[in-house]
Amino acid sequence: MKLIRKTLSIIPLFNGLSSEQLDEIGAITVERRYGRGDSIFMEGDAADGFYIVADGQVKIFKTSLEGKEQILHIYGPGNPFGEVPVFSGRRFPANAVALVGSRILFLPRGAFVDLIARHPSLSMNMLGELSMRLREFTVQIENLSLKEVPSRLASYLIYLASEQETANRVTLKISKGQLASLLGTIPETLSRIFAKMTAQNLIRVEGKTIRLLDPLGLEDLAAAGKLAE
């Protein structure tokens, strides 16, 4: 219980809430543990609450009938997920699995909706969170429909650099296969693009670390959509 309360206090969704309000949330929160590869929920499952990653990493994805997978998000500590059916539809619109052993907080729907109705700052935070997700999806749809894969990769590296607050070096926290799926391509194509971008001195790959050698060149590539021949 003490650990839950401590985790809640550092979750961005709950920024600006008073200590008493965090206690109220702590009182309805349940902690669950998942092993690597464990399913947390499947698309179409009835949703009786939503989740927050306390420790670990979670993949949110859709699959086609043929088993092809499109990753929608990879979430880490502090990120809420599965909150859409709390407010609309009542069923999960995608699948969630733990990518590593994970400690996950579960917040039951009814009690949480009741808290939101009583605490305007919580509802404003939740509106900000959902709006940010909509913004991310807008970018992802643009990437899938309007950009070639090299340009998607350049956009993603720039996004990581700003998220990790490192100007010229990013750390990949997901496998190359997962990155390929996130960008809507296959690992073989992604490897070829990494090789080509390396040959053009745009990046240098050092294991999980990627050095951004030419940030301006990457921004051009992200905007233009095509890699020079």
Place this chain on the structure above:
Amino acid sequence: MKLIRKTLSIIPLFNGLSSEQLDEIGAITVERRYGRGDSIFMEGDAADGFYIVADGQVKIFKTSLEGKEQILHIYGPGNPFGEVPVFSGRRFPANAVALVGSRILFLPRGAFVDLIARHPSLSMNMLGELSMRLREFTVQIENLSLKEVPSRLASYLIYLASEQETANRVTLKISKGQLASLLGTIPETLSRIFAKMTAQNLIRVEGKTIRLLDPLGLEDLAAAGKLAE
């Protein structure tokens, strides 16, 4: 002013609000008129409020540097749009133009956020609205990355039939060119698919009306991703 107040009372976002609350919203609402093709806002513009379609039709879209367009939504009477920057980021993540002469309500950011903070039912409605958008984007990303175009068209026709509450007949409210862009393809490809689906007795096209001759066949196509040869 009376017309604005009447329009507000039939907007789903404001369902369940009292007459006094609607008056408060009416007091901050501004009406604007746009001609066919007029820009309402552009991606990157600073946002000082959001919009609701009173009459007419609005297209929300992204464009690539080469001018290729991806439609994100087509909105009609009662639909809010441009609300993401009210809660996150402060800038519009996409473009909006009027497809026909339109009467649009504008709700200024500060006054609306103040109303939301005071009225939990309004904030719950807004959370429901944003969640529904996230659900739609999830489907759109799935369509773009996991499905072939015939399957996307079948999904869209089934979606329209459920939205228009007509089991075996739907009315297209957008042009074929716009439909092609919404489905992430070009008009020529879309025409070929319409012809092929007609030949297979899945649909019959009668101008803007499309008869769904074989709803189960369409559902198979939507799920499977491929049209039989």
